[in-house]
Amino acid sequence: MVKVVVCGAAGGIGQPLSLLLKQSELISHLALYDIVNAAGVAADLSHINTASKVTGHVGKDSLAEALQGAHTVVIPAGVPRKPGMTRDDLFKVNAGIVRDLAEACAQYCPRAFILVISNPVNSTVPIVCEVLKKANVFDPKRVFGVTTLDVVRSSTFVHQIKPQFEPHVNRITVIGGHSGATIVPILSQIKQLSFSAEEIKALTQRIQFGGDEVVKAKDGAGSATLSMAYAGARFTNSLLEASVRGTRGLIESTYVHLAGNPGAESNLRSTGLEYFAQDVELGPEGVTNVQTLPNLSSEEQRLVQVAIGELKGNIAKGIGFVANGAIPTSKL
Numbered sequence: 001m002v003k004v005v006v007c008g009a010a011g012g013i014g015q016p017l018s019l020l021l022k023q024s025e026l027i028s029h030l031a032l033y034d035i036v037n038a039a040g041v042a043a044d045l046s047h048i049n050t051a052s053k054v055t056g057h058v059g060k061d062s063l064a065e066a067l068q069g070a071h072t073v074v075i076p077a078g079v080p081r082k083p084g085m086t087r088d089d090l091f092k093v094n095a096g097i098v099r100d101l102a103e104a105c106a107q108y109c110p111r112a113f114i115l116v117i118s119n120p121v122n123s124t125v126p127i128v129c130e131v132l133k134k135a136n137v138f139d140p141k142r143v144f145g146v147t148t149l150d151v152v153r154s155s156t157f158v159h160q161i162k163p164q165f166e167p168h169v170n171r172i173t174v175i176g177g178h179s180g181a182t183i184v185p186i187l188s189q190i191k192q193l194s195f196s197a198e199e200i201k202a203l204t205q206r207i208q209f210g211g212d213e214v215v216k217a218k219d220g221a222g223s224a225t226l227s228m229a230y231a232g233a234r235f236t237n238s239l240l241e242a243s244v245r246g247t248r249g250l251i252e253s254t255y256v257h258l259a260g261n262p263g264a265e266s267n268l269r270s271t272g273l274e275y276f277a278q279d280v281e282l283g284p285e286g287v288t289n290v291q292t293l294p295n296l297s298s299e300e301q302r303l304v305q306v307a308i309g310e311l312k313g314n315i316a317k318g319i320g321f322v323a324n325g326a327i328p329t330s331k332l
């Protein structure tokens, strides 16, 4: 039974995510932190008749109290996209928010698992890792970029064109990162069904740009929140199952720091990247094993090369932000 902290708990993702986590029997204390409204959300959730205690913490002065003793910190803090924006456009606001939260984690809960939802994930995860490295508390097994929504969408969209594919049972590996062309679903893994080249192309495109569908439909009111809360709760629950209950063999696709993670050597060599999303086995200490990349079709290999090109820049931007404290002027 552990303490889990949600940073950004009053937001569009934070509220339903906290609601879903309130249902976990592995959480004894759910601490909700935000710069606004966290007390109200906590009071509301605290009436739900599950055993966990819920506390609300509003504003920077209460961040230490929120984080102390945390087993896991989930971070959906920051601004979402509006139509016409890329995830990278969020960097100038969210980079500083995520850096400050990571600095507080380094100080108050240096051994906590940190799950990063705030976009652009391809850059915010490097920001968290660089902050923890600077503070000498970095353990690559304990920091995760939450890319589960891409996995959730993959199963759903495949089911929509192949109803015999059960979306709740069949998991599809998604590798690369979490934005547009960096999202590479490995549809060639689905051996039980056949797809035409056109179907694969359309599905891949829809999965890569699934976030845009929601941004467009919400028409200025933000991006995916409910499906993201579901995906975030799924990843958090998998990690808690593996680390608290000790369940073995739990695998999720997630964006992690490769060097220093068990099993990551071959991915490090094949991608040449410091960070990459792929299937990871979870265990008591976080990452137990980074799985070797599955066999890829020639089209998937091409997509991975495109993803690598884009990821390089995203990663460098996150690392540079922590090193220099500055946002590249071209993006201001």
Ligand SMILES: NC(=O)C1=CN([C@@H]2O[C@H](COP(=O)(O)OP(=O)(O)OC[C@H]3O[C@@H](n4cnc5c(N)ncnc54)[C@H](O)[C@@H]3O)[C@@H](O)[C@H]2O)C=CC1
Pocket: 007, 008, 009, 010, 011, 012, 013, 014, 033, 034, 035, 036, 076, 077, 078, 079, 080, 081, 090, 094, 097, 116, 117, 118, 119, 120, 121, 146, 147, 148, 149, 150, 178, 222, 223, 224, 225, 228
């Ligand atoms: N990883 C993924 O797959 C996905 C990521 N996202 C990202 O999640 C983030 C949050 O999205 P929404 O919940 O829709 O946004 P939102 O605007 O509804 O909520 C964000 C919350 O963060 C809070 N916040 C702002 N600065 C903070 C700080 N310094 N400390 C703590 N809390 C702070 C705000 O007060 C607000 O309550 C966005 O960056 C969005 O792009 C969204 C969907 C999927």
Ligand SMILES: O=C([O-])CC(=O)C(=O)O
Pocket: 080, 081, 087, 119, 149, 210, 211, 212, 214, 215, 223, 224
């Ligand atoms: O599209 C966005 O900006 C939010 C997000 O990451 C997603 O829905 O996958």
